[in-house]
Structure formats: structure tokens, C-alpha cells
Amino acid sequence: MKTSIATVSISGNLPEKLEAIAEAGFDGIEIFEQDFIAHDGSPREVGDMIRSMGLEITLFQPFRDFEGLPEPLRAKAFDRAERKFDLMQELGTELVLVCSSCHPQALGGIDRAAADFHELGERAARRGLRVGYEALAWGRHVNDHRDAWEIVRRADHENVGIILDSFHSLARQIDPDTIRRIPGDRIFFVQLADAPQIEMDLLYWSRHFRNMPGEGDLAVTDFMRAVMATGYAGPISLEIFNDQFRSGPPKTIAKDGHRSLIALMDDVRRAEPALAFTSAEMPARSSVDGVSFVEFATRGAEADRLEAMLETLGFHQSGRHIAKKLSLWTQGEIRIVVNRETTGYASSAYNMHGTSVCDIGLSVPDAADAVARARQLGAKPFEQPVGPGELQIPAIRGLSGSVLHFIDEASGLSDVWSVEFTSSGAQATGAGLTRIDHLAQTMSYDEMLSWSLFYTTLFEMDKSPMVDVVDPDGLVRSQALETRDGRFRITLNGAETHRTMAGNFLADSFGASVQHVAFSTDDIFSTAEELARRGFEPLPMSENYYADLAARFDLPPGMLDRLAAANILYDEDAGGAFFQLYSRPYAGGMFFEIVERRAGYGGYGAPNAPFRIAAQKRLMRGKGVPSR
Ligand SMILES: O=C(O)c1ccc(O)c(O)c1
Numbered sequence: 254m255k256t257s258i259a260t261v262s263i264s265g266n267l268p269e270k271l272e273a274i275a276e277a278g279f280d281g282i283e284i285f286e287q288d289f290i291a292h293d294g295s296p297r298e299v300g301d302m303i304r305s306m307g308l309e310i311t312l313f314q315p316f317r318d319f320e321g322l323p324e325p326l327r328a329k330a331f332d333r334a335e336r337k338f339d340l341m342q343e344l345g346t347e348l349v350l351v352c353s354s355c356h357p358q359a360l361g362g363i364d365r366a367a368a369d370f371h372e373l374g375e376r377a378a379r380r381g382l383r384v385g386y387e388a389l390a391w392g393r394h395v396n397d398h399r400d401a402w403e404i405v406r407r408a409d410h411e412n413v414g415i416i417l418d419s420f421h422s423l424a425r426q427i428d429p430d431t432i433r434r435i436p437g438d439r440i441f442f443v444q445l446a447d448a449p450q451i452e453m454d455l456l457y458w459s460r461h462f463r464n465m466p467g468e469g470d471l472a473v474t475d476f477m478r479a480v481m482a483t484g485y486a487g488p489i490s491l492e493i494f495n496d497q498f499r500s501g502p503p504k505t506i507a508k509d510g511h512r513s514l515i516a517l518m519d520d521v522r523r524a525e526p527a528l529a530f531t532s533a534e535m536p537a538r539s540s541v542d543g544v545s546f547v548e549f550a551t552r553g554a555e556a557d558r559l560e561a562m563l564e565t566l567g568f569h570q571s572g573r574h575i576a577k578k579l580s581l582w583t584q585g586e587i588r589i590v591v592n593r594e595t596t597g598y599a600s601s602a603y604n605m606h607g608t609s610v611c612d613i614g615l616s617v618p619d620a621a622d623a624v625a626r627a628r629q630l631g632a633k634p635f636e637q638p639v640g641p642g643e644l645q646i647p648a649i650r651g652l653s654g655s656v657l658h659f660i661d662e663a664s665g666l667s668d669v670w671s672v673e674f675t676s677s678g679a680q681a682t683g684a685g686l687t688r689i690d691h692l693a694q695t696m697s698y699d700e701m702l703s704w705s706l707f708y709t710t711l712f713e714m715d716k717s718p719m720v721d722v723v724d725p726d727g728l729v730r731s732q733a734l735e736t737r738d739g740r741f742r743i744t745l746n747g748a749e750t751h752r753t754m755a756g757n758f759l760a761d762s763f764g765a766s767v768q769h770v771a772f773s774t775d776d777i778f779s780t781a782e783e784l785a786r787r788g789f790e791p792l793p794m795s796e797n798y799y800a801d802l803a804a805r806f807d808l809p810p811g812m813l814d815r816l817a818a819a820n821i822l823y824d825e826d827a828g829g830a831f832f833q834l835y836s837r838p839y840a841g842g843m844f845f846e847i848v849e850r851r852a853g854y855g856g857y858g859a860p861n862a863p864f865r866i867a868a869q870k871r872l873m874r875g876k877g878v879p880s881r
């Protein structure tokens with residue numbers, strides 16, 4: 254299987270695009286004519302430059318408004334085609350994409366178009382070139398791959414085939430299984446794009462909102478399953494028109510693209526085991542049984558403050574590392590590692606971000622498999638030298654320099670706590686916190702797709718719909734990713750401005766990622782009592798908030814007073830009820846949350862977020878949160 258990507262899909266000038274594409278591991282590019290014209294270099298030089306980077310030109314595109322024209326426009330269209338054939342020969346590519354005509358004078362008529370393509374095929378054949386016909390979803394007469402196929406079939410020329418583009422077919426809700434009727438050798442090229450399901454004009458949707466397979470809502474896997482069932486053996490190419498990607502970092506976007514394509518083809522291979530095609534061999538997506546540990550990089554007085562906060566949250570220090578300045582804080586199934594090392598990865602994370610979550614450990618069935626899949630999908634393995642008596646725990650670099658460790662029972666990795674840590678012997682009753690409910694990561698809005706793709710291609714996780722969270726100073730988009738059993742949940746919060754609570758955290762921590770950790774309790778009221786006894790200072794909520802709760806929900810008698818007295822927030826969904834208690838913001842805007850989910854409540858209290866954020870901001874502006 255050859256991978257390819259259209260040069261429109263990423264930002265930069267042509268050499269920058271090519272470098273990012275080659276580095277991400279693609280085999281070829283679709284050269285967009287605009288990218289060629291904007292470049293100052295002869296077609297021969299451009300062709301040589303592309304090949305010198307190890308890339309092949311899989312396609313030249315687009316050639317527009319060709320078929321079905323009356324004379325003299327028709328003759329002109331053929332002349333134009335001849336000029337482009339000259340250019341293709343100079344560049345060194347043999348396939349051109351002709352997209353269905355949008356010309357106001359195009360006459361329509363399947364046989365007229367077929368005759369035009371037959372003649373174009375004749376002219377292409379003389380030069381050893383081939384022509385592919387693609388139905389644009391907004392084409393004037395042809396906007397459905399089934400009609401494009403009928404024209405190609407009637408054109409009846411060896412050098413004329415169809416080009417399929419998942420966006421055009423799926424955006425029009427054409428059943429992808431109709432592709433299974435097309436002979437594989439008549440499909441000359443396949444373009445892939447996903448898109449979020451939004452109601453809008455097809456052309457506008459296509460030119461601005463396409464995204465990588467798996468990042469949107471279209472049935473791209475079903476589309477590719479149908480394509481592969483035909484026996485198609487040509488390149489699989491991303492063609493992504495997206496405003497964010499056009500201005501984003503080209504290397505990251507190219508890597509995301511490659512990751513999406515490899516993961517998609519792995520899904521296709523699993524869904525269609527009877528089809529023989531080559532794609533990267535890798536273990537299936539890993540399930541995640543939960544967060545095994547969260548590690549903070551910190552130092553000195555900040556570390557003391559963090560540990561004091563953990564104590565008020567009911568944690569106790571249950572162990573110390575045999576050689577390093579790490580302490581282990583536990584409660585229920587929760588493990589927090591406080592890392593005060595002044596060398597190594599945690600130390601550089603501290604130097605970069607200040608006190609921050611530098612490492613997340615996930616419990617998985619097979620840690621080696623999780624790393625093997627991540628590597629196939631372009632993640633870099635992460636290793637640090639291990640000292641005597643320490644375990645080598647498989648790990649990868651996440652995005653933005655983060656680190657993820659994988660812990661399993663099968664290979665004894667879950668013994669790390671007894672092997673590498675000496676027990677303090679301390680026994681503690683705690684405050685009823687049982688496990689980590691979710692991690693909330695903050696990022697710039699432009700990075701959200703990369704992160705969701707990262708998690709959903711590695712793990713068995715589903716995306717929830719994006720929700721808007723209103724910060725008094727701007728909007729924050731929030732999207733939850735979760736395993737089906739809810740044992741691993743992450744929320745991604747995308748900030749567009751630095752004035753929001755989330756954006757401010759990003760700026761202050763130079764792009765640290767985890768802004769809060771949420772712990773579960775089975776009884777939020779008794780947890781709140783125990784926390785109060787330990788001197789925990791909750792985030793104070795306003796009276797207005799509780800007055801509104803009374804209006805919105807039928808709470809049992811006395812409940813409202815109990816909520817208000819303990820500063821507990823409340824929400825309901827069709828499944829059940831949700832209780833939340835927040836800490837005050839800590840260094841740079843990090844905080845902790847405690848939640849109780851009753852009767853299968855599935856959300857994250859999004860309706861409460863604006864009031865929580867306003868309360869945090871009141872505190873940070875008023876008393877001033879001690880910053881580093
Ligand atoms: O938006 C367009 O015009 C356009 C051009 C070429 C393509 O392959 C395509 O899918 C869309």
C-alpha cells in the first residue's frame with residue numbers, strides 16, 4: 254500500500270511541505286497546481302526536487318471544467334489539456350485528476366462527456382499519460398461517483414479511469430458499498446478525507462472543514478473497505494482542505510495525516526480479513542483499565558505545597574523511591590508520584606513548565622503491545638537509564654513532549670510500586686477517594702484534533718460531541734474521550750485566547766497539558782466532611798449558583814443546603830446525577846476536582862463549568878493565587 258498526500262493539505266512553501274511530508278513517512282504527493290505555480294523553479298527542477306526527497310508524484314491536479322462543453326469552448330478545453338500534459342511530462346507524473354465540470358455552459362449528457370473523455374484518453378495515451386475523473390459533490394451535472402463511473406465506463410478507454418474521493422461520496426450520503434461494483438483496475442486513484450458532520454453548503458464544507466480520517470464523523474472506514482474490496486492497489490492519498498491545517502505546523506499535521514492513514518488501513522484490514530493487501534502489521538488498539546499513576550514534576554517550596562494539598566485531599570505518603578527523589582502518595586486505587594529530581598526528564602519538564610504533570614501511567618493488558626502499536630503509528634519510544642533494582646517500564650512520547658508509561662500485570666510491571674519504592678509503613682483511612690475519574694488536558698484549540706487522533710488511534714476510546722464552555726473572557730471547546738466502560742476518561746479543552754482560564758494556564762505553564770485531575774468518591778458528602786476536617790479549602794461557589802440549581806432541578810428536601818454548605822456543584826443527565834467539588838487553583842492555574850457519579854451519569858458537568866471558571870477567576874484576581 255502506497256501512502257500519499259495532496260500538497261494543499263499542509264502549510265508552508267513547496268519545499269517546506271515536501272520536507273514535512275517526506276519526514277512523516279509518505280511515499281508520494283498529489284501536486285496541487287497552485288503549489289507548483291507559486292514555486293519559482295522549472296517543472297523539471299520541481300520534479301527532481303520531489304524525487305530527491307524520496308517522494309513520487311502520484312497525481313497532478315486539478316484540471317477543471319473539461320467535459321461536456323459546446324464549441325469553441327470544447328476545443329479550448331482540449332488545448333488547455335495539452336498544455337497541462339506538457340507540464341506533467343516535465344514534472345514526471347503520468348496521472349491527471351479531472352474534476353467534474355462546474356462550468357455554467359457545460360451541457361451535461363453522459364454520452365457527450367464519455368466521448369470527450371474517450372478523446373482525452375487518446376491524447377493522453379499518445380504521451381503515455383492517464384486521466385482520472387472525479388465527481389465533485391457540487392459538480393454541475395455530475396456530482397455522484399456512480400455517474401462518474403458510468404461516464405468512465407462508456408468512455409471505454411484504457412487510459413481513462415475513475416478517481417474516488419471519500420468526501421464527495423460521503424458528504425452526499427451515497428452508500429459507499431456502491432463502490433464495490435466498480436472494477437478495481439478502473440479506479441485510478443483514491444483520495445481520503447473525513448469531516449465533522451455539520452449542515453452547510455457542500456463546497457464551503459469541503460474547502461474549509463475537511464480533516465484527517467478518524468478526526469471527523471464520516472464513514473471513511475466503510476468507504477475504504479469498499480475500495481479495497483474492488484482489488485484497488487493504487488496509492489491511498491489524503492486530500493484535506495482545512496483552514497487550521499493550512500496555518501498549522503506542517504510537520505505535526507503531516508505526522509497526524511500519516512498516523513490517521515496507517516490506523517485507518519489497520520481498521521480496514523481487521524474489518525475485511527478476507528482481503529489481501531499489505532499494510533503495517535500491528536497489535537489492535539489497546540483497552541485501558543484506568544490511570545495507574547499521575548506524576549508531577551516539582552521542586553522545593555512548590556513541592557511542599559503540592560504535598561500539603563495532597564494531604565488535605567486525604568492522600569498519605571505510602572512510599573519513597575529506592576534511589577530517586579520520588580515520593581508516592583496513595584488513596585484508594587489512586588497513585589500520585591511527586592518527583593523532585595533535578596536531572597532527567599521530569600527535571601526538564603519542571604524547567605520548562607514549572608510544577609506540572611510530566612508523566613501519566615496507564616494500566617493496559619499488554620504494555621509491549623501498546624508501545625508496538627504506538628511506534629507503528631509514528632510515536633517515539635521514551636527511555637531513561639534505569640538504575641539497579643529498577644524496572645524498564647515501556648513508554649512513549651505523547652504530543653508536545655509529554656510522556657505516557659504503560660503498566661501491565663502480565664509482565665510484572667505492576668509490581669513496580671513494591672520493587673522500586675520502600676513502604677513508609679503508614680496506614681491511612683483517607684477521605685474516600687477511590688480512583689481517577691478523568692484527566693483534563695488543556696491545549697490550544699488548534700491542537701485538539703491532534704490529541705484526539707493520538708488517543709483514538711492508540712486506544713479503544715470514543716469521542717463525545719464537542720461542547721462549548723463559556724469562560725467570562727472567551728469560549729473554550731471541550732471534548733471528552735472515553736473507554737466504553739468509562740475506566741479511562743480524558744477531557745480535551747481547547748482555548749483560543751490566553752485570557753480564558755484555560756488559555757492563561759497554557760501561557761503560564763508554557764504549554765503544560767494536564768490542568769486538572771478529577772478523583773472519584775462514592776459519597777461526596779462524607780468526603781467533603783473529611784476534607785474539611787483536614788483543612789482542605791474548596792472553591793467557594795456563589796449563592797446565585799445555588800438559587801439557580803433550586804430552579805433547575807427537583808432536589809430532595811435539604812439537599813440544596815447540603816450542596817451549598819460544602820460548595821458542591823450538581824448536574825443531572827438522562828442517566829443520573831453528578832456531584833462536583835473543586836479545589837482552589839494551585840500553581841499556575843492547576844487544580845483538583847472530586848466527583849461522584851450516581852446511576853450512570855455520563856458527562857462532566859459542562860453546564861457548571863462557566864460558574865466554576867468564574868469562581869476560580871474571582872479567587873485568582875481577588876486574593877491572588879500564589880504563582881511561582
Ligand atoms: O474543491 C475543489 O475544487 C476540489 C478540487 C479537486 C479535488 O480533488 C477535490 O476533491 C476538490
Ligand SMILES: [Mg+2]
Binds near residue numbers: 444492
Ligand atoms: Mg478530491
